[in-house]
Amino acid sequence: MEPFRVHTGLMVPLDRANVDTDAIIPKQFLKSIKRTGFGENAFDEWRYMDHGEPGVDNSKRALNPNFALNQPRYKGATILLARKNFGCGSSREHAPWALQQFGFRAIIAPSFADIFYNNCFKNGLLPIVLSELQVDHLFNVVMATSGLRLTIDLERQLVEVPGGEVYQFEVDDSRKQSLLNGWDEIGLTLRHVDKIRAYEQSRAIREPWIFPEQRG
Amino acid sequence: MPESVPGNAVAYNPAMRSSPQSTPQLPPQARPRTLYDKLWDAHVVHTESDGTALIYIDRHLVHEVTSPQAFEGLEINGRKPWRLKSILATSDHNVPTVGRHEGISDAVSRLQVETLDKNIKKFGVGDYFGMNDSRQGIVHVIGPEQGATLPGMTVVCGDSHTSTHGAFAALAFGIGTSEVEHVMATQCLVAKKSKSLLIRVEGKVGGGRRWQPTAKDIVLAIIGKIGTAGGTGYAIEFAGSAIRALSMEGRMTVCNMAIEAGARAGMVAVDDKTIDYLRGRPYAPPAAQFDQASAHWRSLHSDEGAVFDRVVELDATNVMPQVTWGTSPEMVAGIAANVPDPAKETDPVKREAMERALQYMGIDPGTPISQIKIDKVFIGSCTNSRIEDLRAAAGVLRGRHIASNITLAMVVPGSGLVKRQAEAEGLDKVFLAAGFEWRDPGCSMCLGMNDDRLSPGERCASTSNRNFEGRQGAGGRTHLVSPEMAAAAAIAGRFADVRDIL
Numbered sequence: 001m002e003p004f005r006v007h008t009g010l011m012v013p014l015d016r017a018n019v020d021t022d023a024i025i026p027k028q029f030l031k032s033i034k035r036t037g038f039g040e041n042a043f044d045e046w047r048y049m050d051h052g053e054p055g056v057d058n059s060k061r062a063l064n065p066n067f068a069l070n071q072p073r074y075k076g077a078t079i080l081l082a083r084k085n086f087g088c089g090s091s092r093e094h095a096p097w098a099l100q101q102f103g104f105r106a107i108i109a110p111s112f113a114d115i116f117y118n119n120c121f122k123n124g125l126l127p128i129v130l131s132e133l134q135v136d137h138l139f140n141v142v143m144a145t146s147g148l149r150l151t152i153d154l155e156r157q158l159v160e161v162p163g164g165e166v167y168q169f170e171v172d173d174s175r176k177q178s179l180l181n182g183w184d185e186i187g188l189t190l191r192h193v194d195k196i197r198a199y200e201q202s203r204a205i206r207e208p209w210i211f212p213e214q215r216g
Numbered sequence: 217m218p219e220s221v222p223g224n225a226v227a228y229n230p231a232m233r234s235s236p237q238s239t240p241q242l243p244p245q246a247r248p249r250t251l252y253d254k255l256w257d258a259h260v261v262h263t264e265s266d267g268t269a270l271i272y273i274d275r276h277l278v279h280e281v282t283s284p285q286a287f288e289g290l291e292i293n294g295r296k297p298w299r300l301k302s303i304l305a306t307s308d309h310n311v312p313t314v315g316r317h318e319g320i321s322d323a324v325s326r327l328q329v330e331t332l333d334k335n336i337k338k339f340g341v342g343d344y345f346g347m348n349d350s351r352q353g354i355v356h357v358i359g360p361e362q363g364a365t366l367p368g369m370t371v372v373c374g375d376s377h378t379s380t381h382g383a384f385a386a387l388a389f390g391i392g393t394s395e396v397e398h399v400m401a402t403q404c405l406v407a408k409k410s411k412s413l414l415i416r417v418e419g420k421v422g423g424g425r426r427w428q429p430t431a432k433d434i435v436l437a438i439i440g441k442i443g444t445a446g447g448t449g450y451a452i453e454f455a456g457s458a459i460r461a462l463s464m465e466g467r468m469t470v471c472n473m474a475i476e477a478g479a480r481a482g483m484v485a486v487d488d489k490t491i492d493y494l495r496g497r498p499y500a501p502p503a504a505q506f507d508q509a510s511a512h513w514r515s516l517h518s519d520e521g522a523v524f525d526r527v528v529e530l531d532a533t534n535v536m537p538q539v540t541w542g543t544s545p546e547m548v549a550g551i552a553a554n555v556p557d558p559a560k561e562t563d564p565v566k567r568e569a570m571e572r573a574l575q576y577m578g579i580d581p582g583t584p585i586s587q588i589k590i591d592k593v594f595i596g597s598c599t600n601s602r603i604e605d606l607r608a609a610a611g612v613l614r615g616r617h618i619a620s621n622i623t624l625a626m627v628v629p630g631s632g633l634v635k636r637q638a639e640a641e642g643l644d645k646v647f648l649a650a651g652f653e654w655r656d657p658g659c660s661m662c663l664g665m666n667d668d669r670l671s672p673g674e675r676c677a678s679t680s681n682r683n684f685e686g687r688q689g690a691g692g693r694t695h696l697v698s699p700e701m702a703a704a705a706a707i708a709g710r711f712a713d714v715r716d717i718l
Contacts, residue, residue, distance in 0.1 A: 015568075016568075016569070016572070017565050017566070017569050018444060018445070018544050018569065020544075020682075020684045022663075022682070022684045022685070022686060022687050023684065023685060023686075026686060026690070027663050027664060027665050027687075028665070030281050030309075030665065031281075031310065031322075031324040031325055031327075031328050031665065032324075032328075033284035033285070033288075033327060033328055033331045034284075034285070035285045035288070035393075045685065045686050045690060051672075051690045051691075054324050055324070083565060084445060084565070085444060085445040085448065085478065088444055088445070088478065089376065089682060089684060090375070090376045090390075090682075091282070091374060091375055091376040091378075091390035091391060091392055092281075092282065092392070093282070093285075093374075093392035093393040093394060094393075096392075111445060111448060112448075113445075113448060113478060114410075114448055114449065114478070114479075114480045115376055115389075115390055115391070115392065115475075115480060118391075118392065118395070119392035119394065119395075122392060122394035122395070123394070172266055172267075172268060172408060173264075173265070173266040173268075174264050174266055174268040174406070175268075185394070185398060185406060186293070186295070186397065186398050186401045186402060188406075189270060189398065189401075189402040189404055189406065190401070190402060192261065192262050192270060192404075195261050195262050195270075196261055196270075196272070196298075196402065196403060196404060199261045199272055200272070200403075203272070206512075207368065207509070207512065208505065209366070209500075209501035209505050209508075209509045210274050210366075210368075210369065211301070212301060212499075213299075213301040215502075
């Protein structure tokens with residue numbers, strides 16, 4: 001996983017509440033057995049004028065000029081500004097894959113759906129919760145300022161608007177450390193092999209039916 | 217309907233329990249715990265200084281869509297599944313519901329199913345209900361049906377509707393593919409404990425009345441009340457007389473949609489219904505162990521005086537048959553209501569969402585719900601495809617026929633065993649005589665990863681769980697309802713009050 005330390009990048013506003021994972025990456029693209037190739041179809045239904053299918057050459061499809069991500073002023077954006085309950089719906093990790101492969105490194109919103117929030121951290125994508133007021137303010141600033149580039153400092157847990165506000169955000173320390181260092185979470189867990197084995201032994205005594213393979 | 221202030225902890229009131237429980241008395245020094253506390257505590261392997269824990273996973277359900285990259289990750293890193301017997305796998309999202317013996321025509325769908333077949337063989341998973349197995353079905357239907365979901369378990373699956381299994385007093389929640397790989401490799405997950413939310417649903421739902429709100433009506437009413445983010449950050453326990461009165465199938469329907477209220481996990485305490493349901497199921501403890509197991513399971517309820525972070529109450533007697541009118545499950549109303557007018561909404565973000573939803577749905581503000589005409593009817597999905605759901609729909613349809621404007625009405629049973637049971641009861645004949653198609657099991661038109669989809673502009677009465685834009689097919693318009701309301705809509709060709717038909 002690519003580490004996340006300090007990132008400065010262009011921000012694009014997506015002014016809708018309850019953006020669901022079906023909208024982030026429509027179901028037809030979930031049929032892939034790979035982990036890559038989803039970026040071109042992020043927000044497919046909103047981003048293109050026609051209906052997308054896997055295997056289609058997306059460079060030949062007409063873009064929806066009204067969709068924020070297609071507007072020239074936001075080209076190359078790496079920070080997504082969103083409304084509440086972003087990423088609700090299914091558990092598909094294809095949603096953070098699509099956003100990350102589109103080029104995003106961070107998403108700022110007043111709230112995120114739990115599973116989506118969790119999935120982001122596994123993919124070097126930082127979800128940042130700010131208050132409704134702060135997010136409102138950022139929407140105003142980003143609409144009014146062409147080429148607004150924010151700086152996000154994970155170590156110090158800060159979002160900095162150039163020449164303006166500095167916002168502090170919360171993040172669990174273990175998630176922060178994993179992201180700062182780009183750690184392999186499975187590798188980290190496997191440091192506890194002995195504890196897992198000991199847990200299994202005591203559990204098998206208390207609830208033997210959980211481990212039918214141990215039945216004689 | 218009173219509600220506690222969020223963050224204002226509320227103690228559990230034992231008077232809410234409708235039936236006496238034979239639970240062992242706790243020693244007086246023990247802190248009263250919620251059901252969620254008990255499930256969490258029993259699975260903690262290790263805790264980090266920031267409260268993040270390693271929790272042990274008992275049951276891992278696997279399907280073809282969210283597993284290929286996880287198996288690939290294991291292989292690349294030279295890792296093996298930690299405990300093969302924890303895995304129960306099936307193909308459900310991509311499978312055709314007609315002509316299955318001819319295979320899958322869509323090459324991309326076929327590759328995904330074949331990839332699971334291969335991974336099952338390569339990694340040596342023993343419990344796999346492949347596409348042509350008689351026990352195949354929607355993963356959240358077959359887990360409980362097989363007795364593979366047991367009280368006191370942690371149950372995960374790369375699918376958000378894993379919350380379904382909480383109906384058995386299991387801690388069950390959906391995970392992403394990285395976590396699927398993590399569970400396969402370590403039998404554990406890194407997690408932080410959620411806050412607790414008690415949703416208490418009281419009200420006589422038997423009581424000699426001809427109609428009673430179904431589990432679907434109750435859960436849609438809950439989502440309408442607390443919103444799709446109302447449960448975010450919480451694990452929900454559903455309790456109260458109306459939940460107790462539900463069958464296990466009904467409780468599964470309620471827990472299934474906990475995620476639509478934003479909560480990863482929903483759960484219901486163990487009672488006699490839970491234990492009776494499980495006895496004799498293939499994966500349930502054998503007879504020699506069953507009494508020991510059920511004695512333990514009976515401790516799986518919230519203790520008297522246990523403290524919840526938040527409590528919400530709903531009176532089930534006031535719940536009417538529910539129909540969603542928008543593109544989020546919280547956009548829901550009773551059948552006798554009119555579609556709300558965004559102009560009357562004061563919150564600008566909400567107003568804009570309502571306007572966008574009504575535009576997408578092609579409905580004018582103020583339209584009576586009962587005047588909305590439909591094109592298709594879908595009875596199925598992990599929310600409502602169990603035998604009880606099919607009985608309820610067939611009960612409405614018996615001796616009646618779908619309206620002439622309905623272009624397709626289909627029933628997709630949740631599993632091969634549900635299908636066989638329904639056929640043994642003659643339900644298939646009722647559906648066929650009414651003009652429905654009787655299909656093979658799978659996720660089908662809940663999300664249209666197979667060929668079962670809505671075309672742009674088509675409107676569907678659906679017993680599934682999500683009415684998001686494009687969910688059932690690009691441009692398709694979904695209205696979520698109960699199985700009996702779907703049947704009533706099929707007969708009328710528009711939404712109709714099932715209470716007038718029964």
